[in-house]
Amino acid sequence: MKLLRELGDNLRSFVVTVGAVSLFFGRVLGQIPRAMLRPRFVIEQIFNAGALSLVIIMTCGLFVGMVLGLQGYDLLQRFGSEDALGTGAALALIKELGPVVTALLFAGRAGTALASEIGLMRATDQLAAMEMMAVDPIRRVVAPRFIGGVIAMPLLTVIFVSIGIFGVQLIGVQQLGVDAAAFWSQMRSSVGVDDVMEGVIKGCVFGVACSLVAVYEGYTAVPTAEGVGRATTRTVVTSAVLTLILDYMLTALML
């Protein structure tokens, strides 16, 4: 009986949260046209979410690519088909690893920054002060950050994938001696535009999800030091879980 009640409570709070997030999403979407009228703020946020995440994205992309080169080579040489390394690694990066790992890194780097920034603005009355100055914080603070994240995420994905493929090539071709011509030509002949599109679509969807989670958690944070800390943690956890669930759903849809 107790178990049943707890289950019911959890289910209810889940539904309430989903509803609250949807309403919040609606408010943000409603303010986007007006926020776009002042592109300077949006560009600033693309810089914050995108350019400032570049180093971590590029480093991780390189190493993921290099690992993929080692593992892929080890796997493929058992079947004597090392030349397929380029195709395999590129498909893995473009369709799966690129968008997913980028989203996880994005949540950790840009998402937490967004959530804690907005949460601290809440805790120090800055959002209330804006409301008192008749400025809607959703339009002035939340919407530009959301758009910035949504634009930055697919761009970061593309960069991650490019560096990743470079990393595969570095290990596979330069070090393990896969034939360079076979590596590149097989990749070019078997990776199609639809594969690339799949990766980009995933990047866009993850970008919307991770940015929304970050701004929502920050905006609704309990205005204390502890509350902001918890909002930051929840941003990473929720973004990661959501990314993986969405990844499965998108993959099932697009394959």
Added chain:
Amino acid sequence: MIQPFSENVLSSRQQTQWIVELRDVHYSIGNREIFSGLTLTIPRGRITAIMGPSGTGKTTLLRLITGQIKPDSGQVLFDGIDVSNLSLRELYALRLRMGMLFQNGALLTDMTVFENVAFPLREHTKLPHSLIRHIVLTKLQAVGLRGAAQLMPAELSGGMARRVALARAMATDPDVLIYDEPFTGLDPISMGMIVRLVRQMNNALGITSIVVSHDVEELAALADMSFILAGGKVAAQGTFNELKGHDSQIVHQFMNGLADGPVAFHYPAPEYFEQLLA
């Protein structure tokens, strides 16, 4: 200069001598009743003090007046307009006529002092840069911080931050300035500066000032009219001298800073003796 809002909200009506009226306001948070039939009127063009022991809902009162929260029942009128019946858009229009000074200033931390004061102008007007610069420097000069225009909020002392916030609240030339605990945590010099500024803003510009505080001494020198809130209602009202001579116990305790009285020194607890023996 200001975005098109409905006329009736924006224009000052000047009909009555009261700029803010609360009529029989009830408000509860959860099961805790904050106000039970609060009725008070704040005169136009004067400095009004709202005092009371901690936890009597002074800040809640400000949030009601500014429409951040709505009363459970009763009316909150700002210049004759019922604040709780406004749409968000109308409420925002009305708020252009109110300036609010938050306890810690609430300056936007990612902008300089100059940009903070310019913020409401940039958001609500299409004034040319040169004119905005002119207005901002005038406002900063009034609070004595023109020289600090390029500093970041983190570089300011508590008193300076509050003066910048005052300049920002003044930027759109509001009819009413609302101060939430403006003296808390300031050294005597900064406190004196704030007292002087509140007085100046009121005298020179005819702005109605509402000051929420429990610093009895500072308010004595400042307020034309004072309210003491206790138990969800107005416990006493009048000029400072009238309050000093008020015969209610809670007013007496508050005005004289007594440790025990209707507001008990001890938080409610079981019998001391019994708890020690248990």
